[in-house]
Amino acid sequence: NAGVTQTPKFRVLKTGQSMTLLCAQDMNHEYMYWYRQDPGMGLRLIHYSVGEGTTAKGEVPDGYNVSRLKKQNFLLGLESAAPSQTSVYFCASMSHRDNQPQHFGDGTRLSIL
Amino acid sequence: GNSVTQMEGPVTLSEEAFLTINCTYTATGYPSLFWYVQYPGEGLQLLLKATKADDKGSNKGFEATYRKETTSFHLEKGSVQVSDSAVYFCALSDVQTGANNLFFGTGTRLTVIP
Numbered sequence: 001n002a003g004v005t006q007t008p009k010f011r012v013l014k015t016g017q018s019m020t021l022l023c024a025q026d027m028n029h030e031y032m033y034w035y036r037q038d039p040g041m042g043l044r045l046i047h048y049s050v051g052e053g054t055t056a057k058g059e060v061p062d063g064y065n066v067s068r069l070k071k072q073n074f075l076l077g078l079e080s081a082a083p084s085q086t087s088v089y090f091c092a093s094m095s096h097r098d099n100q101p102q103h104f105g106d107g108t109r110l111s112i113l
Numbered sequence: 114g115n116s117v118t119q120m121e122g123p124v125t126l127s128e129e130a131f132l133t134i135n136c137t138y139t140a141t142g143y144p145s146l147f148w149y150v151q152y153p154g155e156g157l158q159l160l161l162k163a164t165k166a167d168d169k170g171s172n173k174g175f176e177a178t179y180r181k182e183t184t185s186f187h188l189e190k191g192s193v194q195v196s197d198s199a200v201y202f203c204a205l206s207d208v209q210t211g212a213n214n215l216f217f218g219t220g221t222r223l224t225v226i227p
Contacts (some may be wrong), residue, residue, distance in 0.1 A: 035214075042117075043202070044217075063187070092156075092157075100213075101147065102157075104156030106156045
């Protein structure tokens with residue numbers, strides 16, 4: 001099983017450029033999440049989705065947009081990248097059943113110059 | 114609000130030493146508690162969980178007990194191995210959002226030397 005797959009794994013952008021990070025899961029999970037991981041700050045939730053066609057803001061949503069057009073995919077977009085968005089981004093998915101764990105992808109390392 | 118405070122690292126231990134990583138939490142309701150582990154270059158993996166007070170989660174020799182009276186979920190292992198070197202995250206699940214959002218501590222890096 002592939003589980004949660006993130007693409008790309010690495011990317012370098014210039015300030016002001018745009019890009020989309022793709023997350024795909026093959027476990028038929030209802031919930032999906034995007035986090036960023038920064039040194040000394042753990043993981044912080046950017047946006048999440050409880051089902052196809054629905055999204056919601058997390059703790060640090062500014063500068064990001066998301067879409068969940070298909071149940072298995074959750075896209076994270078940066079419309080105009082800023083150096084403060086340099087981070088490692090993790091996607092996760094989870095079953096809607098009670099007390100289930102989140103399953104994480106391997107991360108996307110994004111550097112913005 | 115919800116928050117998790119965990120012991121700052123890094124922690125360096127010799128093989129077969131006893132490990133404790135402290136974790137305390139603040140929550141508005143009755144959260145589930147988790148320990149995740151992150152090996153170099155990988156995503157987070159669930160290590161263990163506990164869903165109610167006095168539950169003990171265990172896996173691969175690691176244990177943690179959900180202590181409501183002290184709002185704690187400390188991670189312990191009796192004898193660490195070199196392969197346990199990783200970053201460990203304590204987290205709580207906020208069931209009130211309806212999406213079981215996770216709130217993470219800052220992570221503790223463990224290095225085990227032979």
